[in-house]
Amino acid sequence: MVAAAAIAALGPRIVAAIPEPAEPAEDKRTYADVARTRGALAWMVIPAAVAAGVVAWRVETHELLPAWVLLCGVGAWLAFIDWHTHYLPFRITAPLYVGVWLLVGLAALLLKDLDVLVHAAVANLIVYAIFWVLYWIGQRFMGGAFGFGDVRLAAILAVALGPLGREATMVGLYAGFVLGAVFGIVLQRLKVVPRGEIAFGPYLLAGAVIGAAWGL
Secondary structure: OHHHHHHHHOHHHHHHHOOOOOOOOOOOOOHHHHHOOOOHHHHHHHHHHHHHHHHHHHOOOHHHHHHHHHHHHHHHHHHHHHHHHOOOOHHHHHHHHHHHHHHHHHHHHHHOOHHHHHHHHHHHHHHHHHHHHHHHHHHHHOOOOOOHHHHHHHHHHHHHHHHHOHHHHHHHHHHHHHHHHHHHHHHHHOOOOOOOOOOOHHHHHHHHHHHHHHOO
8 A cells, every 4th residue: 555655646746747649639738737736646645545455455466466556556647647638648558568567477477377477468468459449439430439548558457457367357347337437427417527528547447446356
């Protein structure tokens, strides 16, 4: 919990330093402005600490926890960014993908269990393929309702979920869809968010934590 919170605490500085997209949407808030949002630090640190605590409580294979600490800490940055901009910056998701893979690889080495890597790779490939298809459908038939940043994030989550088992992976990703659908509709009805503007990243991350806790 402490390590994930410490990583999350770096969030406002990291977010402020992210270069803007080459072709941002006209109404997109700048990353520097997002970093100055009131309560930004708390909105990153508290969810990161809670998520890491839940995973640590349920995951008994301690060698796998470092990957989740990184995922919870950096994931808090991504959730906050996505909520305010509907972007998941490649400059954060790409290093996170590499970092999670390295830590899962280290876990496999410490456990002397090649299956850890196999399960991570299989989950990674299958989830990426599924989300890519959803992205394609969204772009072609739903006006771009599903962003490619969500595809990348789902693939990262799959790397961490895969070694926990098939059930953890399925529940984790399905829970993200359910949370996104339910809370998306509620927030739109309450006019908290405009119709059709749902940041899916936070729900994917929350669903992954549920999957890690549920699948054991």
